[in-house]
Amino acid sequence: MIYLDNAATSWPKPPCVARAMVDFLNNTGANPGRGGHRLAIRAGQSVYRARETVARMFITPDPLRVVFGYNITEALNLCLQGNLLPGDHVITGSMEHNSMMRPLRQLQKEGVELSIVSCDKCGRLKAEDLEAHIRPNTKMVALNHASNIVGTIMPIREIGSICRKYGIIFLVDAAQTAGSIPINMERDMIDLLAFTGHKSLLGPTGTGGVIIGECVNVKNMRPLLRGGTGSNSEYDEQPDYLPDAMESGTINGVGLAGLTAGINWILHEGLNKIRNHEIRLTQQLIDGLLDIPRCVVYGTLNAREQTAVVSFNIQGMESSEVGLRLDEEYDILCRIGLHCAPMAHMTIGTFPEGTVRFGISYFNTEDDIIRAIEAVAGLSRETI
């Protein structure tokens, strides 16, 4: 079987991930941050290690500003709903995922002003186009780091610098890039970095969160949930310090133990090595697909300008049929359709039919890519 759906969830994981989770369940087990017995403290230390590891990955100094949650959708909702009020203005791009667009559309209904910067047909966004949308009441720029459909990478450092200049909060959705492209929260001038654990960070599902930069005033940010934090228990009001202010209820200690192992594996292997391998396979896939008659490939067609996802269609065959037949006849697993990003498909010209998407990981090989190209060529021959 060839797994090419890594942009949705990475698989397989390095063996250390499952080992760390089993170890947590069998030997640590207790509730992190609640109570003072030795297992509770050990569990708390394990979660704290996860904070430290995430902070090291994204080059940010304070582990206590790493807020964990269920996934990046939760993290984006926290950042958007927690900071934007009626009368505020927010800018986003036209390649966003619904995890960004749906909360933004809801906020728009409630009186938040929304501007959407148009990207070109390859998904590229120009920083100067974004700057032109800034108004006196612009509070936030909220942008994905790379498209989940065509992988096009946004110029985040340039945009971060613009945001700093105007004193605007810069929220980056790193769902598709965390763990595959270097992110430096300080140098990229990111104020809110939302991440998910189960994609390129190689952790399990049910892990994700946001790093809240020093420029964001936590006292002005509203949590999504309020509840038990294991701290300030004598008061029935939510604490106003991180991470407790934004993290209520028992945290996913088992999952975070796995996430720590996944990130440490990446740091040990080397992010540049991972990125270079993914660039090589991505370009091999793009070039191979471009050689196939009636195969249309979307995006920049340059692996260095994008993450390891490639979207394509075979003319004369629906993406759903391509996906089903790749699975049943060629043993290749991929994702088809709109990938929860209708506006991005409108931008690249594939709405409403969608595309077939291959998502590559570090664990794929050149041979996997050759077999995937041959499979698409085989299906394409049937459309003559």
Place this chain on the structure above:
Amino acid sequence: MNNKQYTVLLVYSSSYAIKANQILSKEGISSKMIPIPRHISSSCGVCLRISTGDKSRVLEVLKDKGLPLDGVFEIS
């Protein structure tokens, strides 16, 4: 560490206790996370127990590292 005479440092939450514990450990100062004594606070969290003899150095180190304290209590 004499268990009869020690100093308790209250911090905001268990995450802060772990952070303080790490900072002190790197400085070669012994500390232990314990449940907050009920007569000090009714919070259900943990605090840091240190030797009273280390108190002034501990306070200096934690202040230097920017770790806020919620209270310091000598227990005898």
